[in-house]
Amino acid sequence: MTDITPDNVNAGQTNSTAEAVRRSLSRRNRKQVILQGLGIAAIVFALSMLLILVGTLVSTGFQAFTQTHVEIEVFVDPQEIKSENLPRGGFNNVLATSMGQYFPDVDLSDRAASREITSILSNGAQFKLRDMVVADPDLIGQTIKLKVPTSDPYDQLNKGLIKRDTAEQNRRVDDAAIEKFDRLDELGLVSKPLNTALITNADSRFPELAGLKGALIGSFWALLTCFVISFPLGIGAAIYLEEFAPKNRISDFIEININNLAAVPSVVFGLLALAVFIGWFGLPRSAPLVGGMTLALMTLPTIIIATRAALKAVPPSIREAALGVGASKHQVVFQHVLPLAMPGILTGTIIGLAQALGETAPLLLIGMNAFITSAPTSPFDSATALPTQIFIWADSPERGFVSRTSAAILVLLGFLITMNAIAIYLRQRLHKQW
Amino acid sequence: MKDNLEGRKLVNQMDVKIETRDVQVFYGDTHAIKDVSVDILDKTVTSFIGPSGCGKSTFLRCINRMNDTIPSARVEGTLLLDGEDIYHSGIDPVQLRAKVGMVFQKPNPFPKSIYDNVAYGPRIHGLASTKADLDVIVENSLRRAALWDEAKDRLLEPGTGLSGGQQQRLCIARAVATEPEVLLMDEPCSALDPIATAQVEELIDELKQNFSVVIVTHSMQQAARVSQKTAFFHLGYLVEYGDTDTIFTNPVDPRTESYITGRIG
Secondary structure (H helix, E strand, O other): OOOOOHHHHHHHHHHHHHHHHHHHHHHHHHHHHHHHHHHHHHHHHHHHHHHHHHHHHHHHHHHHHEOOEEEEEEEOOOOOOOHHHOOOOOHHHHHHHHHHOOOOOOOOOOHHHHHHHHOOEOOOHHHHHHHHHHHOHHHOOOEEEEEEEEOHHHHHHHOOOOOOOOOHHHOOOOHHHHHHHHHHHHOOOEEOOEOOHHHHOOOOOOOOOOOOHHHHHHHHHHHHHHHHHHHHHHHHHHHHHHHHOOOOHHHHHHHHHHHHHHOOOHHHHHHHHHHHHHHHOOOOOOOHHHHHHHHHHHHHHHHHHHHHHHHHOOOHHHHHHHHHOOOOHHHHHHHHHHHHHHHHHHHHHHHHHHHHHHOOHHHHHOOOOOOOOOOOOOOOOOOOOHHHHHHHHHOOOOOHHHHHHHHHHHHHHHHHHHHHHHHHHHHHHHHHHO | OHHHHHHHHHHOOOOEEEEEEEEEEEEOOEEEEEEEEEEEEOOOEEEEEOOOOOOHHHHHHHHOOHHHHOOOEEEEEEEEEOOEEOOOOOOOHHHHHHHEEEEOOOOOOOOOEHHHHHHHHHHHHOOOOOHHHHHHHHHHHHHHOOOHHHHHHHOOOEHHHOOHHHHHHHHHHHHHOOOOOEEEEEOOOOOOOHHHHHHHHHHHHHHOOOOEEEEEOOOHHHHHHHOOEEEEEEOOEEEEEEEHHHHHHOOOOHHHHHHHOOOOO
C-alpha cells in the first residue's frame, strides 16, 4: 500500500522528461519545417531561373531553326554565262532578270530598281547558282528552279519580327519592299523550311547564310586534342600521386598546387597558351590544335582530382585481397583498382570535357574568335569553336544574328546535356558490370 | 618467459614453420608489438587470442608483410619462415605472399567471376601453363574450400553474388590456389552467421593437413575448437603460448586466466 517506492520516483521523473521532450519537440519540429521550407524555396528559385533561361533562349532561338526561302525560275542565259568562262559570269544579272519576270512593272535598266528586287534574295543566291552551273555546265541555256534564302530583312518580315504596323521611317523594310515581297508570297513562291544552313554552313556576314559548321568542327578538333592530351596525362598523374608517390612534403606541395590549378581563371590559361604555344613554339593562331592544348591545361586538374577521388573510393579490402594473393603493386592498381575506379574517372573526364566545350575566354586569347567562312579540314586550320561563335554572333549588329545566337546557345546546351547524359549512362553501366 | 621455454622444448620435436624472435612493431610513435617471440608449427592450427587492440592482427600481418602497405608501420626483430628471414632485403613481399596466403575479416572476393577469383593468384604467378591446368587448380582449390559442389555450376557468375559464408570460402579457395605453405586468417568468421562459421571451422580443421594455419579470433570457443596451439596477446605482449588445452584449462599467467574467464577483454 505504501506508495513511497523508487518506482514512483521514477514515474515522476519520466513524466517530467516526457514533458520536457514534448516542449522541446514542437520547437525542434518547427526548425525542421523551416529548414525544409528554405530548401524547397531554394530549389524552386533555381528551377525557375533555369526555366526563364531556357524559355528566353527557346522563344528567341526557335526562329533561327527555320529560314524564309523563295523559289524562282531562272533562265541561265548563255549571253551572260559562258561555259568557257566558268566560274566567272554574270550570275547577278541572270538573277536580276529572273526576278524581273515577277515584277513586270520594274524597269531592269534602272540599276537602283533592279538592285532593290534582287536584294530580296540573299547575297548567297548568286553563289548557289554559280555552284550549280559549275557542277553541271549543261544547265546553261536551260530554265531551272532555284530555291534560295531571302535576305535577312525579308526573313525578319516573314517571321513577323519586323512589324508591319511600325511607322515606315522606323522600319528596316519600306512599304514598297513589303508590297513586292507580298507579291512573291501571293504567287506561292515563299516558303519557310527547316534552316539546315545552321548546321551545314560555316560563318558568314549574312545571317541567312551563317551556320555553325565551322564552329562545330572546330570544337570537335579542340575537344579531341584536349581529350587525347588530358585523359592519359591526368590519369597517369593521378595514379602516380595516389598509389605510388611517397607521402611527403613534395607530394603535399604538388597536391595543393593541383587543387589551386583547378581554381585558376581560364583566361590565365589563355594568356599562358598565347605566350608559350603561339609565341615560343610558333604554332598557328586560331587553330583548334592550340585551342585543345589550352583546354587540356584547364581540364587536366579536373581529371586528376576526379581520378584521385575515384581511386580513393575503391574499398581497401580489394587492395588487401589482391596483395594477399601476391599481386604486385602495379598489378593491384591496373587489374583491380583502376577498373573499379573507371566509372568515376569517366564521369569526371566527361564533366571536365563538357566544361572545356563551354569555355570561351582562353579561346578568345588564342584567336579562335576570328571571322572564318570555311570549316576547318584539320586541327591546324583556323577555326572558331561553339562558345566563341556565340560570342561573335552576339557581337554582330544584324538583327538575324539575335535569334541565331540563341539557337547556337541551344545547340551548345544540347551538346552539354548529351555529354552529361553519356557520363551518367557510363557510370550506371560500368557499375552494373562489377 | 617460462612458458616460452616450455613451448620451445616441445617445438624441438616437431618442425617449426615460422620462428620469430623479439619482434617489435611501431605505428609512428606507437609501440604496437613488444618483444614477441613465438614458434609456429607446420601442419598445425595456431590461434591468436586477446582483447581488441592487443596486437594480434598486427602480428599476423607481419608474417606476410602486409604491414608494408602502411607507410608509418615499422617492424624490427627477426621473423624466419623455414629458417629464412622474411624481412631480409632480398625477399620480395610478392614472393612471400605467394607462400603465405591470407584470408581477411570481411569476405572480399574480387568483383569478378568465381573462376577468375580462384584463378587470379595462379595466373599472376604463372602456376598454370595451360587452360586445363588452370581448370584443375581452380577445381582443387574450390574442393579444398568445400565450395566446389555449390559453385561448380556457376563458375562464371560473379563471386560477389555468393552468400557471406560462401564468399569467405571462396576467399579461402583463392588463398589456397597458389599452394601456400602458411595460411593466415584474420578473424575469418566474424562476419559470418553460426552455420557458415561452423562450415569454415570444419574447413580449417581439414586445411591443417596441408598448411600451417594461423588464425586470429575473438571467440575463445572457436580457438578451443579449431586450434592445437594458442597464443594469448595483451597490450602488445605475447603473454602466454602453448597447447590450446593447457591454455584453456590450466593457464600459467594470471592475465590469461582473467581473459579466459571473462574478467578482462
